Structures are given as structure tokens and as C-alpha cells.
Amino acid sequence: MPASVIVGLQWGDEGKGKTTDFLAEQVAMVVRYQGGDNAGHTIVIGEDTFKLHLVPSGVLYGHITPVIGPGVVVNPATLLREFDELTARGIDVSHVRVSHAASLILPYHVALDKAREAALGGAKVGTTGRGIGPAYEDRAARTGLRVEDLIDPASAATRLARALPEKRALLKALNAEDAAAVDADAIAKQIAAWGERLRPDTTDLVQRALAAGEHLLFEGAQGTLLDLSHGSYPYVTSSHPIAGGAATGGGIAPMQIDEVMGVMKAYATRVGSGPFVTELTDAIGERITTTGHEVGTTTGRRRRVGWNDALPLRYAVQLNGVSSIMLNKLDVLSGIPEILLCVAYEIDGKRVERWPSSTAEMERATPIYERFPGWSEPIHQVRALADLPENARRYVTALEEIAGAPIVLLSVGPERTQTIERAWRPMRRATKRA
Numbered sequence: 244m245p246a247s248v249i250v251g252l253q254w255g256d257e258g259k260g261k262t263t264d265f266l267a268e269q270v271a272m273v274v275r276y277q278g279g280d281n282a283g284h285t286i287v288i289g290e291d292t293f294k295l296h297l298v299p300s301g302v303l304y305g306h307i308t309p310v311i312g313p314g315v316v317v318n319p320a321t322l323l324r325e326f327d328e329l330t331a332r333g334i335d336v337s338h339v340r341v342s343h344a345a346s347l348i349l350p351y352h353v354a355l356d357k358a359r360e361a362a363l364g365g366a367k368v369g370t371t372g373r374g375i376g377p378a379y380e381d382r383a384a385r386t387g388l389r390v391e392d393l394i395d396p397a398s399a400a401t402r403l404a405r406a407l408p409e410k411r412a413l414l415k416a417l418n419a420e421d422a423a424a425v426d427a428d429a430i431a432k433q434i435a436a437w438g439e440r441l442r443p444d445t446t447d448l449v450q451r452a453l454a455a456g457e458h459l460l461f462e463g464a465q466g467t468l469l470d471l472s473h474g475s476y477p478y479v480t481s482s483h484p485i486a487g488g489a490a491t492g493g494g495i496a497p498m499q500i501d502e503v504m505g506v507m508k509a510y511a512t513r514v515g516s517g518p519f520v521t522e523l524t525d526a527i528g529e530r531i532t533t534t535g536h537e538v539g540t541t542t543g544r545r546r547r548v549g550w551n552d553a554l555p556l557r558y559a560v561q562l563n564g565v566s567s568i569m570l571n572k573l574d575v576l577s578g579i580p581e582i583l584l585c586v587a588y589e590i591d592g593k594r595v596e597r598w599p600s601s602t603a604e605m606e607r608a609t610p611i612y613e614r615f616p617g618w619s620e621p622i623h624q625v626r627a628l629a630d631l632p633e634n635a636r637r638y639v640t641a642l643e644e645i646a647g648a649p650i651v652l653l654s655v656g657p658e659r660t661q662t663i664e665r666a667w668r669p670m671r672r673a674t675k676r677a
């Protein structure tokens with residue numbers, strides 16, 4: 244009963260959509276285990292580009308059951324819009340399953356997210372404004388509505404009546420009163436309409452598929468460095484993108500996970516606020532942003548870009564128990580004369596080689612770089628590692644040594660075919676963990 248987790252090793256946007264797409268042919272079920280419509284997965288198949296926020300990327304394949312797991316926060320308005328857009332493009336969405344235990348994002352969550360960010364001013368997290376944090380707060384406070392409430396109007400009305408006075412008071416305290424966001428009748432009507440189209444499923448779905456010996460892929464959103472517990476708090480998201488999140492959010496036991504594939508880019512990007520030690524604000528950064536199309540899929544915000552950083556990479560590989568890596572967007576670095584890789588920080592005059600746990604320390608860190616000569620030729624057509632320019636191979640080898648896990652897939656362009664595949668054993672238990 245093989246189960247693989249795909250996890251981002253950086254701050255999200257590592258290209259997990261392409262990884263899932265690449266592995267999709269082998270699997271029967273793709274399960275999203277956390278996050279909500281803050282995510283954005285871009286998948287390019289031939290001439291077609293699909294941008295998905297909530298629907299697992301497995302939807303593009305008729306043989307896959309895409310599952311939105313219990314750890315996800317669902318804005319039904321977004322989900323149904325995505326269903327309609329996919330249907331209009333000829334994709335069958337009838338096999339998408341949504342866990343009864345996934346939490347709902349309602350209009351007041353979005354209003355609160357925006358109001359909190361506005362109140363924080365210069366100290367804002369830089370959220371996507373989709374109501375993610377407030378919806379997870381309600382789940383933890385046990386005051387939230389869940390997908391199961393969509394088909395139980397009486398339960399939904401009771402829960403709403405309990406929740407709304409507090410939401411009104413909060414929005415008022417934040418000087419962000421928003422009558423529409425806390426209108427009980429309007430929300431109840433929306434819930435009834437959503438309930439007509441969205442039927443909840445049970446957590447048991449995953450276990451039944453495992454018992455039937457099917458291949459399951461657990462698809463993380465965002466990345467390790469945005470994890471609520473393990474990222475650069477408070478500049479994080481409100482869920483657990485790490486591989487461990489697949490267990491709680493997907494409904495699988497840790498020992499049922501066979502493989503953890505970490506996904507990273509050949510450089511780093513970050514959206515929103517927070518420390519970014521290797522950030523590039525010069526012409527090279529500008530060039531990477533443009534060549535790599537580093538603009539947020541969800542918010543359209545320009546992503547911050549920087550060199551790769553060994554410290555968070557090693558940390559992410561260990562924390563996730565990564566057994567193999569997919570390295571994306573190596574082609575974007577073609578033509579850059581010299582490539583830098585951060586191997587240590589200097590903090591308060593001391594050399595540091597482990598990722599600091601404190602955000603304040605990260606903010607005081609300056610990078611210590613190892614320099615690699617670049618390569619000038621485009622590599623989009625390369626399909627074997629041996630055919631890469633020697634300098635590109637050197638850089639890949641250095642990343643692999645730092646990570647302590649094999650790079651088994653290497654992407655040299657957005658399309659599925661633009662991938663270098665090395666010898667590896669997909670969907671098998673790793674004999675040696677990093």
C-alpha cells in the first residue's frame with residue numbers, strides 16, 4: 244500500500260504541481276492535506292496551462308480520485324468556481340471528494356484576515372488575504388463550521404448564531420465593520436446553495452484506498468519554511484505543510500507513508516514578509532524573477548527571489564524525512580555568470596551552520612557564500628544528467644551533497660516532458676533516510 248508525500252522544501256512555489264503531475268500516472272488518489280485557496284499550483288500540459296488553488300492537481304487525470312482532506316480549509320465559493328472553470332475546459336470534476344471534517348472559510352474569515360493585516364501595518368505577515376488564519380483559529384477554538392454543515396442547515400444556523408456576535412465585535416475593534424461579511428441570513432443562504440452542489444465524504448476514504456492496495460499521493464501546499472510550528476514564525480501560514488501534516492491532515496498513519504519527495508527550486512523565492520537571508524535585490528534577482536515568471540499564482544504578487552540556502556535546505560530535508568528530491572527550474576539559471584550558494588550565516592560575528600530557530604536571529608544574519616561558475620547554454624532540451632553542462636552538474640551535485648538526499652527528478656522547463664529522470668525507485672520505502 245504505497246503512499247508518497249510531496250512536500251515543499253522552501254517557502255512554497257517550488258513547483259509541486261509539476262511534481263504531482265509527473266507522478267500522477269502511477270497513482271489512484273491525490274490527497275490535499277492542508278492549506279486552502281492560498282495555494283496556487285500551475286500545471287502545463289502541452290498548450291494548456293491550469294492554475295489550481297483548491298482542487299488537487301490529480302483532477303486533470305480521469306483515473307485519479309482527487310481528495311480534499313480533513314486538514315484543509317475550504318472556501319466553497321472558490322472551490323465551486325474552480326469546478327465551473329475546469330468543467331468549461333472539459334475536465335470532469337465529478338470524482339473530486341471533500342472530507343466532511345474540512346473546515347469552511349466564510350466571508351467573515353476573509354474580512355478578519357484583511358482587517359488584521361491592515362492593523363499590523365508595517366509588521367504585517369503578508370498573507371494572501373484568503374481568510375486562512377482566521378478559519379484555522381476557529382477550528383482550534385471549536386467554533387468553526389465544517390463541510391458536513393453544508394448539508395445540515397439547522398446545525399449550520401446554530402453554529403453561525405454562536406459565532407457571529409464575536410466576529411462582529413472583532414471586526415468592530417479592528418475598525419473594519421463589514422455588514423455583508425457577518426450577515427447571518429446571507430451566509431445561511433450561501434451555505435444552502437453550496438450544500439446543493441458539495442457533498443461531504445468521510446476520512447475513511449483514504450484508509451479504504453490504502454487497504455485496497457492503491458497508490459496514494461499526499462500533496463502539500465506552501466512549504467516547510469512556512470510551517471506554523473517549524474517555519475519563521477510569525478511569518479508563516481496557519482497549517483502544517485511538512486510531511487507530518489499529511490498524517491493529521493490527510494488521515495494516514497506515519498508508518499503508512501512510504502516515501503517523502505521534497506521539491507525545491509534551483510534558487511529560492513518567498514512571497515510575503517519575513518526574513519530571507521539570501522534575498523537578491525539587484526539585476527540578477529530581477530533577471531531570475533523575469534525568466535522564472537516569479538509572480539504569485541494566487542495573489543499576482545511579485546515573489547522575492549534569492550540564492551539557494553544550505554541551512555534551511557538541510558533542516559527541511561531532516562524535518563520531513565525526505566527520501567528523494569525533485570529540483571525544479573534549473574533552466575532559469577542558464578546564462579548567469581556566477582551562481583552563489585549560501586553555506587553558513589554570520590550572526591553577531593559568529594559563523595552559524597544550522598538554521599536558527601529564532602526569526603530575530605535570522606533577521607541579523609548575513610550569508611556566507613560558496614561560488615559556482617555558471618553555464619551559458621540553454622538546457623531546455625537536455626533529458627539526461629550527463630548531457631547537462633559541466634558547471635550545471637557541479638551545482639546540482641553540491642545541492643545534493645548539502646541536502647543529503649538524492650535528486651531524482653530535475654526540471655529544465657515547465658512542461659512535463661522537460662524533465663531529467665535519474666534512476667530511482669518511485670513509491671518504495673527508502674532504505675536509508677537522510
Ligand code: IMP
Pocket residue numbers: 254255256281282283368369370371372373374375376464465469478479480481513514515516
Ligand atoms: P496565508 O497562508 O494567506 O495566511 O499567508 C501566510 C504567509 O504564507 C504569507 O507570507 C503568504 O505569502 C504565504 N503563502 C501562503 N500561501 C502561499 C503559497 O501557496 N505560496 C507561497 N507563499 C504562500
